[in-house]
Amino acid sequence: MWAWLFHRISGLALVFYLFLHLMVLSSATAGPAAFDRAMEELHSPLFLALDLLLLLAVLYHGLNGIRVVLFDLGLGVRRQAALFWMVMVLTALVLLAAVAVTWPFLFGGGRAG
């Protein structure tokens, strides 16, 4: 049940993000100055942290999506719990790698991009 619940929550988060994304993008099209300002803000540690959350949702939703597709193909249905933990571990590993990469920009005062 947790796999399914997280899938729903991350799915809703991604839909919400999509609209947010379009809003931010369109606000950046108001001219060169607006574009620069938007880029400046998006490079701030706050937005980088939000990007990591986004990555979490994408990773989980994508990997668990593969898990569910396997079930629809009739594969691994009896190993669903093990597959769920595989999804969790893979999600955590990739996320940790991403945190390692963004760390200097989050806390080191460095500027991304």
Place this chain on the structure above:
Amino acid sequence: MDQALGAADTPTVYFNVQRYDPEVDAKPRYDRFAVPYEPGMTVLQGLLWILDHVDGSLALRYSCREAACGSCAMLVNGWYRLACKTQVKDLRSKEITVQPLPHYPVIKDLVVDMSGFFAKYRAVQPYLVGGDGQRAVEPASGPGAPAPEEVAPGREFRQSPADRAAFEDATICILCGACTSSCPSFWTNPDYLGPAALLKGYRFAADTRDCLAERVPLLSGEDGIYRCHTIFNCTAACPKEIPITEALQSLKRMASRRLLGGGGGGGRQAAR
């Protein structure tokens, strides 16, 4: 369960039983009963002890006392269990909370209204339908085979042991209702046929003597098989440990194969 239950001195367990009579009570309450523990005691025995010694008005269903009739499914310490199959010792707690199966209307105390559950069971036509014999093995011929006129309705639908084994798991369901009670798809859509009825549908869909052309439409409508989102609660809840989700996934593939015109006739290939 620690020394208290093993030792000879005053082993007592406490049953916290949800009591509710919708015709009288505004909301459910919990009654706490001290029950003398005996080695080997089941939750059902504890409840019957309460019924006999403390409160004869406690309402519950049971019949076989051996996990065969399916009438005593309830929530014990928050999980779906058959009261008769659950040893108090295995709960590893002296506090035992007993509630009726959730998401069915309560009639009284631990007795819930299963009429909707059984209406869905009937809706999937839980018996062989059609019988065009298309999937049936050719009747035996040669010496020793039954004469055709002995075989009603004019033709014998034989089945190989392997074909029977393909849906063996699905035949042991005792219709206790735990799986459907545990299913979030059922919580959000009470019209959903639910895992128990669909498992029964699969039991016949996978049976080589049944007619898939008549069977699949019963199971694949708007409130049917595609409302299963592989949440696995049913499989976890089933006290008979039937791999329900696996069966429902097989059923989905049989149904979609027919929808896509791919036949899906063979019970064996469709079931695995």
